[in-house]
Amino acid sequence: MKQKNYLPIAINITGEKILIIGGGQSAWKKIQILKRFDAEVEVIALEICDDLRKSDVPYRIKPYEKSDLKGYLMFYSCTNNPELDQQIARDGKEAGVLVNIHDQPELCQFVSPAIYQKNHLRIAVSSNARDVYASIETRNIIRNYFESTANN
Ligand SMILES: C[C@@]1(CC(=O)O)c2cc3[nH]c(cc4nc(cc5[nH]c(cc(n2)[C@H]1CCC(=O)O)[C@@](C)(CC(=O)O)[C@@H]5CCC(=O)O)C(CC(=O)O)=C4CCC(=O)O)c(CCC(=O)O)c3CC(=O)O
Ligand SMILES: NC(=O)C1=CN([C@@H]2O[C@H](COP(=O)(O)OP(=O)(O)OC[C@H]3O[C@@H](n4cnc5c(N)ncnc54)[C@H](O)[C@@H]3O)[C@@H](O)[C@H]2O)C=CC1
Numbered sequence: 203m204k205q206k207n208y209l210p211i212a213i214n215i216t217g218e219k220i221l222i223i224g225g226g227q228s229a230w231k232k233i234q235i236l237k238r239f240d241a242e243v244e245v246i247a248l249e250i251c252d253d254l255r256k257s258d259v260p261y262r263i264k265p266y267e268k269s270d271l272k273g274y275l276m277f278y279s280c281t282n283n284p285e286l287d288q289q290i291a292r293d294g295k296e297a298g299v300l301v302n303i304h305d306q307p308e309l310c311q312f313v314s315p316a317i318y319q320k321n322h323l324r325i326a327v328s329s330n331a332r333d334v335y336a337s338i339e340t341r342n343i344i345r346n347y348f349e350s351t352a353n354n
Pocket of ligand 1: 231232235302303304305306307310312314315316317327328329330332333334335338
């Protein structure tokens with residue numbers, strides 16, 4: 203198959219419904235980032251981690267079903283279950299909802315960059331899903347540059 207090429211774009215998610223499938227630490231990390239951009243995040247999972255339970259994020263305790271995808275702009279699968287993830291990726295494509303599968307770039311329709319945000323400025327670093335650690339490291343260099351006293 204041809205190598206995937208991800209277009210870096212900026213999507214408005216304020217007030218948009220985004221579904222997270224899974225309620226563990228991976229899901230929690232994604233949620234933290236999405237909340238910074240005012241998305242209406244909802245969770246379905248069999249179990250929920252303490253951080254999520256204590257938060258104001260709405261969740262439903264239930265097994266995933268394809269019909270759960272209806273009405274969402276996009277979703278993140280954080281189930282830690284590779285077979286289920288494959289099914290969810292297929293369902294998402296069929297339902298026309300954008301798919302991100304945690305730690306499985308080959309199943310993702312979109313991937314998230316490492317972000318530095320200062321006022322209206324947003325700098326997003328991506329490696330085309332090839333080297334997430336390089337993205338994070340580059341973002342940290344950029345953050346250090348902006349946050350260093352010389353640039354304030
Ligand atoms: C493809 C992609 C899909 C996607 O998730 O969108 C993906 C995939 C993978 N991540 C892995 C690991 C980790 N990822 C993080 C963190 C982040 N990952 C993010 C993005 C992406 N990760 C997309 C590519 C972006 C690009 O193009 O470069 C960030 C930038 C944004 C976000 O998540 O929103 C966010 C930083 C948030 C911030 O700092 O601000 C941490 C650290 C942590 O969690 O603290 C760990 C280690 C702990 C762990 O394993 O969980 C592995 C296993 C790699 C291995 O070791 O082999 C894979 C699979 C693989 O690379 O094959
Ligand atoms: N400390 C950290 O920064 C991080 C730690 N981790 C660790 O890695 C391990 C894996 O974490 P996670 O990826 O979050 O996986 P997890 O196994 O903790 O969570 C998976 C989630 O998916 C849900 N799920 C599974 N099957 C489902 C189904 N059929 N329908 C609906 N929901 C379903 C589960 O109920 C659960 O909420 C954990 O030990 C975690 O602590 C993971 C990410 C970051």
